[in-house]
Amino acid sequence: MGKKKDIDDRFKKFGTVSFTSTTKVNDFIDHMKNDRVMGSNCKSCGQKYFPPRADCHACFSSDMEWFEITGTGKLLTYSKLAFAPVGFQEDVPYSIAVLDYGEFKVFGRIAADMADEEVEIGMAMKTIVNRLPNDQLNFVFQKG
Amino acid sequence: MGKVAIIGVGQSRFVRSYPGAIRELVFDGFKEAVTDAGMTSKDIGASVVCSAPEYDKQRSPAGVFAEYLGLNPQPTFYAESLCSSSSMGLRLAYSLVKSGLHDVIAVIGFQKMSEISSSESQERMGRGADIQWESPFGTMMPAYYAMHAQAHMNRYGTTLDDLALIRVKAATYGQINDRAVYRKPVTADMFTDPDSIMSNPVSSPLRVGDCCANADGSSCIIVASEEKARAFSKKPVWILGLGAASASVNLAGRDHFTGLKAAKQAADQAYQMAGVAPADIDVAEVHDCFTIAEMMAYENLGFAEPGQGLELIRNKETYKEGRIPVNVDGGLLSKGHPIGATGGSQIRTIVLQLRDEAGDIQVKDPRIGLIHNIGGVGLYGNVTILGRE
Numbered sequence: 360m361g362k363k364k365d366i367d368d369r370f371k372k373f374g375t376v377s378f379t380s381t382t383k384v385n386d387f388i389d390h391m392k393n394d395r396v397m398g399s400n401c402k403s404c405g406q407k408y409f410p411p412r413a414d415c416h417a418c419f420s421s422d423m424e425w426f427e428i429t430g431t432g433k434l435l436t437y438s439k440l441a442f443a444p445v446g447f448q449e450d451v452p453y454s455i456a457v458l459d460y461g462e463f464k465v466f467g468r469i470a471a472d473m474a475d476e477e478v479e480i481g482m483a484m485k486t487i488v489n490r491l492p493n494d495q496l497n498f499v500f501q502k503g
Numbered sequence: 504m505g506k507v508a509i510i511g512v513g514q515s516r517f518v519r520s521y522p523g524a525i526r527e528l529v530f531d532g533f534k535e536a537v538t539d540a541g542m543t544s545k546d547i548g549a550s551v552v553c554s555a556p557e558y559d560k561q562r563s564p565a566g567v568f569a570e571y572l573g574l575n576p577q578p579t580f581y582a583e584s585l586c587s588s589s590s591m592g593l594r595l596a597y598s599l600v601k602s603g604l605h606d607v608i609a610v611i612g613f614q615k616m617s618e619i620s621s622s623e624s625q626e627r628m629g630r631g632a633d634i635q636w637e638s639p640f641g642t643m644m645p646a647y648y649a650m651h652a653q654a655h656m657n658r659y660g661t662t663l664d665d666l667a668l669i670r671v672k673a674a675t676y677g678q679i680n681d682r683a684v685y686r687k688p689v690t691a692d693m694f695t696d697p698d699s700i701m702s703n704p705v706s707s708p709l710r711v712g713d714c715c716a717n718a719d720g721s722s723c724i725i726v727a728s729e730e731k732a733r734a735f736s737k738k739p740v741w742i743l744g745l746g747a748a749s750a751s752v753n754l755a756g757r758d759h760f761t762g763l764k765a766a767k768q769a770a771d772q773a774y775q776m777a778g779v780a781p782a783d784i785d786v787a788e789v790h791d792c793f794t795i796a797e798m799m800a801y802e803n804l805g806f807a808e809p810g811q812g813l814e815l816i817r818n819k820e821t822y823k824e825g826r827i828p829v830n831v832d833g834g835l836l837s838k839g840h841p842i843g844a845t846g847g848s849q850i851r852t853i854v855l856q857l858r859d860e861a862g863d864i865q866v867k868d869p870r871i872g873l874i875h876n877i878g879g880v881g882l883y884g885n886v887t888i889l890g891r892e
Contacts, residue, residue, distance in 0.1 A: 374639020382635065409755060410636040436657075436760045438649035439707040440641065445623055447641035454707075455640055457650070457754050464755040466633075468640050480657045497640060 374497050376446040383413035390425065391496045394488045398463060399423040409463040428465065431483035431503030432458030437469060449492075456500055458484055470499040477502065505729030507600045508739035509889065511540025512851035514722040516682045517839040520617040521719035525564055526571040529613045529721040532844070533572050536609065536723035541735050544573035547725070548605035551595050552581050553588035553612040554843025557627050560618060568611060585631050585878035586792065588612060589722060589846035590885035594745050596726040606728040612848075613721035614841035624717055631879045633753040645714055645793065646706040647754065647880040652795035653708060654760035659810035663708055666794040667694040668816045670701075670712050670836055673791065675822070677837020679863050682848075684718045684839030713794040718839025722847025724854075738858045743871070744777030744888035746770055752882050761810075763881030766803040770875070773886040774805075777871075781805030784827060784888075785869035786856045788849035790877040791834040800875050801829070804886070823866055831864045846876040850887065857891040 368380035369388040390397045399411035403420035409428065414421045437456035454469040465486055469478060483503035491497060513535025515521075521528050529552075537544065550572075552565040561567055569579040582592040589612030596608035616624050632642050655661050674689035693699035694712050701712030732739040746769035751757055757764070774780060781804060789800035801812035806827050815821050821829035832838065832852040835845060853872035855861045874887040 370635075375641055377639050378630065378634040410633075410753065436650040436654040438646045438653055438709075440643065440646050441704040441706060442643070442645075443641050444643050450641055453641065455642060455646055455650070457757075457760070464757075466637055466640070466753055466755040480654065 372496050375450055375491055375493065375495055377495070384411045386425070387411055388496065391488050391498070396428045396486050396488060396498045397425040398428055400426045407462045409465055428460065428486045431485050432460040432465060434478070434480055434482045434484050434500070435459050435464070436480060437478060439475065454478070458486065458500055468497065468499045470501045473502065507597050507742045508727050508729065508732035508736065509724055509742065509850065509854050510727045510732050510736040510739050511536040511542065511725030512723070512854045513537075513539060514682060514844065514848045514851050515720050517684050517718040517720035517841055517844070517848070519684055519716070519718060519839070521615055525559065525561060525613060525615050526567055528615055528719060529568050529611055530571060532613070532721035532723040532847070533609065533611060536725050540725040540727070542607070542725065546607055547574055547577060547609045548607045549577050549599065550574055550579040550609040550611055551592040552579060553583070553592035553610060553846070554614050555583060555585055555588065556581070557630070558614055558616055558618055558624070558842070574609070584883040584885070586790065586840065586842050587846055587876040587878035587883045587885040588843045589724070589850070590874065590876035590887055591747065591883070593724060593726065593742070593846070593850060593887060594747055594885065596724075597742055597745060600726055600728050606731045608726045610724040610726060610847060611721070612723070612844040612846060614843045615719045616717040616841060617719050621717065631882070636753055643706065644880065645709055648793040648795055649706040649709040650754065651760050651799060652793070655795060655798065656708065658761050659813070661798060661813050663694065664691060665813045665816055666713055666798065667691045669791065669794040669797045672816065672822060673830060673834045673836035676831050676864055677833030680833045680837060683833045683837045684716055685837045709793060709795070715792050715835040715840045718841040720839065720841035720844040720848070722844040722851060724847050724850050738891070740854045740857045740889050740891055742887065743779070743890045744773035744775070744886075746772030746776070746884070746886040748772070748884045750881055750884070752879070754880070762799045762803050763877060763884060765881050765884030766800065766875060766877060766886070769884035769886040770804050773873070773888045777888040777890070779871060779888060783871050784873045785871050786831070786853060786866045787827060787829045787873040787875065788832070788852050789829055789834070789875040790845070791830055791836050792840055792877070794836070796877065797830065797834065804873065804875055823864060828866045831866065846874070846885065849874045849876055853889055857889060
């Protein structure tokens, strides 16, 4: 038997069900464990990315640094799901949404404890780390 | 180089669950198209097979089909761009003919979605989105289009009643389309009647009635060089314009949610190539996978200014007798949406219209027709403009 290889599969912690286990931006998960949602910034040309990336398509550099998503973004749109795909039925109902932070946008869920009538396009919301009942991690949007 | 024509069209009946194998399903559409072209399998130089392969149990169906359809030893290969696969297949066929490499191509679209359960199918469709950063939140196609509906309603004052009117129009024509899955009448009242399935919430603000259904089906388009078209066809329909574009898969990469940028870009390219303007289009098929998708198509195609699409449906201008008839075959909302077959079915409808062979849904004397076919949530946009002699 050959020696078992260590696989860095930290990303399988992301979301209710993760469909990706290995990625060069696995440190994203460590930052989430420390309650930080991070994007990446190209050290060569300054391009900011969310979701974070290992490689810059603007200048082809792979020299990236992390930056934290702080402050509030503006709610661009959302939808509340009455049905869910396989693996997500326990979460229903939940809302997915996009926040606009100016230099980048963030796709995620609206916090489960927010009432429907509180949600309004254009409102300021912040992005925070959320621990799911199945011990997974995601991030959600709360009133800013 | 001469022009490129469509000389044969076919499609199977679209059904919820096809009681046969995928090779038998594609035979139905292929036989109709090749017969329509006045050809046999031996006249087909190559075939392009179009589908979303994650629904198949068969690996590389193209080879299986080539044998079943009598297309050996001619080459065959796959084209995939989710729900716009067969429009992308048409684009490939055009370039293969235009280059002189082949003079007749069969563009075969198919999908047998019933091979897997509905929830598995939703999950696979969700994986047409960004599986690393979006799918872990539990996304589905209806939810993504619902986000566009929410934004469109917020920005332009579009109402749920406007969206219901699009489904009512689709059902008006779906009832008389014997190839359609859903052939029952639909009224606007059903969307507010809690006892009607049409009113059931799917993903806010969209209801069951706003969504098309999965289906099994096949389509086939025979594309030919001008020389072959003149030799075989009395009524060739010419490919005048082709547009194709892509957009960020993650919605975080989009700059607005009131339309689909890839559709707009594909339309601009197709209009430019064809040398025509939106006002020149006599009949159109648009990708109404959801009611909001048709509303956005009106605006992305220039049939209405942004925010004015609702006037088109309120004034019935997209009905058969209206200024710009749209989806008078019932659209995806009535026909059902067998992913890889859908674009070919849309092309078939426009070809039949331009040949004045559309029967009960025939629009009066159309010269130029347009097909708008979208993959994913505006991830891929394809627009095709066809014209008669």
